[in-house]
Amino acid sequence: MTDSIEYDLIIAGSGLAGLRAAIEAAQKNSKIKIGVVAKTQVMRSHSVSAEGGTAAVIQEEEGDTIESHIYDTVKGSDFLADQDVAERLCQMMPNEIYQLEHWGMPWSRKENGKIDQRNFGGYSFARATYAIDKVGFFEMQTLYDTCQKFDNIEFLNEWFITSIIHDGKQFSGVTAIELSSGTFYTIKGKALIIATGGAGRIYSYSTYSLSSTPDGLDMAYRAGMALKDMEFVQFHPTGVLPSGILITEGARGEGGYLLNKDGERFMKNYAASKMELAPRDIVSRAMMTEMNEGRGFSHDTGVQCMKLDLRHLGDEKIKAKLGGIREISIKFSNIDPADEPIDVRPVCHYMMGGIHTNIDGAGELQGVWAAGEAACNSVHGANRLGANSTSECIVWGKITGSLAVDYIEKEHTVSQFPDHLVVAEEKRIYDGIFRGSGEVNPYEVKQEISDTLNDKAYVYRNESDLIDGLKKIRELKAKTWKHVDDKAKEYNTNFSNVMEIDSMIRVAEVVLIGAINRKESRGGHARTDYPVRDDANFLHHTLAYFDPNEPIMKKHPVTITKYKPVERKY
């Protein structure tokens, strides 16, 4: 019999979404036991890397309106966002900014003591609330520290969740490995919030933490929940070379220029009204076009890039407002932005897609919610605006935390715990992976998956590339690579890495199939062979359900309330 522990509420993932949910739940009912389970140590989640800002309307007296935030979000999404969901985000956000502030968030301030905001791409008002340029880090710290107030929140640091246990309808627990000891556990619970974050490590050139792999998405997918809109991947215009670490959009929000080889602010040819502050998909495409047409630079590692020029901001302003990227740029590319422009290139940065949920974050299993980047409640549609993601994490963290408590407080008829599923899972990971065999190095398989996506499903896509990519992924899948050389129990990251790679294959497949099927260009998904948006045939979401052979693809309608889709121009 496997070791077993029990909580009322299990929160998988401790990024912004997970921690916000934990606080909301703990506050709402101090009696329920909450377990926050994360494969990293709790405060080390990917969210600490978020840099630029969190969008919210807090300057109504200066002329900002919630309405405008909603419209910017919907327009930014290329009209694929569910408009009621976008509305919920924008309405709930202002209060959350103040709530974080009351908990200790060190927001940057104006001289008069009020919270300051900066410009961000795609907005018609400067509404990215910031704290220097380490917004996610400070938010994580604020939430982590606030969690310390509550005795009913328990942190399970470095527990790798492998699967969701349910009886076909209702949630009953998860299975997980405690990394430090290597013990396999069943964690029983009444409700689950999945907040396992994005999966951008399926691309090799990526801003994400190395822990941002799709195992969270994959466990929901294997549990029968749909992945939605996975073909929409956001490429941030300014990943620094060669590491791919992000240079925040705030750098352009503060006035930075993008330059091509002729020293020209080329964005004037692509989005004259917004220039460098057009939405990310547009800027990234512009950069790729410039490079493809020979107006890029060649970095000393051999790849093409563009220059991000901050010199005119001056050293003092760079230090005061962009200290984090100054540090990154000096350390990781030997460039002080006050003296030299930074070498940048579009980089995988966000997944608009995720676990299919409704407006409340509820998933397709009873007792399961999803929040944050792992979820796809369709607030971002085909392209997320910068600073809207941390907002999303916080808002749906709060919503799902609260709804999960309501659910737990109600009486439920609980069916017999499906122990056989735990046995099956144990077999899958121990016989199939831990004791698996094969002669191909799994880490090289990982490199190939991520290189494939980088090559074949980057900013611009086309049918033959995507099909090639899919073929390559399937070849890799068929190889005998699934094995773990490290036989120790304790802190066996070789084992967890191979499980991550296993999930990458399945999710990469969904991304590619989704992209092949969507024969149009919308938001982050730009097809050279179908260069225009096609509302008649593709104004719908994509759903993918797990099947051992091949994902089962379905369509899902877009909720349109006030804003009829129009051509998207900046």
Added chain:
Amino acid sequence: MEKENKAKEGIKGWINPTKYGKFGIERFAWILMRITGLGLLAYFIGHIYETSHILDGKAVWNASLELTQTTEGHIFLALVIGMCVFHTGNGIRLMLGQMGYGLGKPGRPDYPYKPQSLNMKGKACIYATIGLAALAMWYGMAVMFG
């Protein structure tokens, strides 16, 4: 788990000389402060014992004074002087710091980070104290041998 959580470097972490190159002069001042404190305490106890001989009459008093009238004795006394000067000087620096003076002002740090509390004033103070201690030892030797 409990036992494991007690992990520590041990006395090595205090006296390992490679530490001082890596962690700077403040760390060196720290270990000197400990050693001189203990040294002074040892001397002080000895000193109290020595002076108590005054009660036993002139002969005993002189005999006990004789103990330090040798070359080794002089060197020992010079060391005590040095320890005393360093401990006092560094003690004053530490007290000022621990009362919040001379640490610089908290504020946004800029990369590359230079800890303000380990500033030149403090470092100069440590070097000066060491210098002063050496001077005092030299002077003491001059008096004693001279």
Added chain:
Amino acid sequence: MMLMRESIVMKIHYGTAIGAVFLTVIHILMRMTQDFHESLEYENVIANYEMIGYAIMLELLLILISVHGFNGLRIILLEMRQGPTYEKAITYGCIASMAVLIAYGSRTIIMTSMGMT
């Protein structure tokens, strides 16, 4: 094991240090104003002790340095090993040693100054 708040103990530690600085300076100056070797002549020393002000100063210095020194020792020992029994032992051990040293030193000062040599 806490007899007093650690901050009070440390205030005493700093207070005694500051006090000791002044008194040690006087103590040493007394040696310096006279010829060093002469100052240690038996008769001179006795004469010094018999000045009541000087004797009081010596007594104070004795107390200050003992308190400071043994508290310093306690600090170092406290950091060497942990555990409630151990802590109790060093706290009382240091207090006791301190008391013994003060008593022993006081005996010299009082008896000498009262001319009981």
Added chain:
Amino acid sequence: MSNISQEISQEKSETVLSPSKSIKLRISRSNPEAGTEEKFDEFVIPVEKYTTVLDAILNVKSHLDHSVAVRYSCRQASCGSCGMKINGKPKLACFTKVSELDTDTITVEPMDNFPIVRDLAVNFTRMFNNHKKVMPYVVRDDSEITPGTGVKEILQTPEDVDKYIQFSSCIKCGLCNSACPTMAMDTSFVGPQALAQAYRYIADTRDKGKNNRLKIIDESHGIWRCHFAGSCSQVCPKGVDPAMGIQLLRSYLLGLRD
């Protein structure tokens, strides 16, 4: 090299590495729970101008020995995972370039004063508990906002923010604790990390928890076990300067400030 390395060499390799310069990486290996004593494994790996020590270790993990245990995540000095001793000095592996070390042999060991989980990964339980102990959050009665009540921010000027922002930059990497000489002997010491956080919240003009916090750190293994050795600030990769925070905290306790 361990037998795992041999197994890997039998795996079919499809990526070609482009070596430009090679260094020797010595990794401390141990697994106390399984009873394995510390030993060093040596690997020769190619490095480039931008290769960080973390890249180098992960290169070993991917291609030479999958069993190396190391904690990492953000690879941009934000998450605090990768603290370790690099050539004897506590540093973040992801924030140390091989080129800046200026040597052809790099030795990596787990941080001192933390229990080893395995190889380079250490156990943070004690530090996390100490962090929790100092009440690391803004204490006030009205810290929860009810939506719809129109509550806005508590005003704070940029100068007010400057009073605590540097201490707020702590990524909980533990390097300071591993360098502190008190920590080398005193396992009950709260440590520079937690003390700096106590100061961070006290210095925050929104906070009202000063007295409680001061009481908590004013005990026999609390703040007074710091002797301003400064090693914490010396190694902090984020410019937190815990030594400064600690001394400033003390001025409250000595009654010199309120």
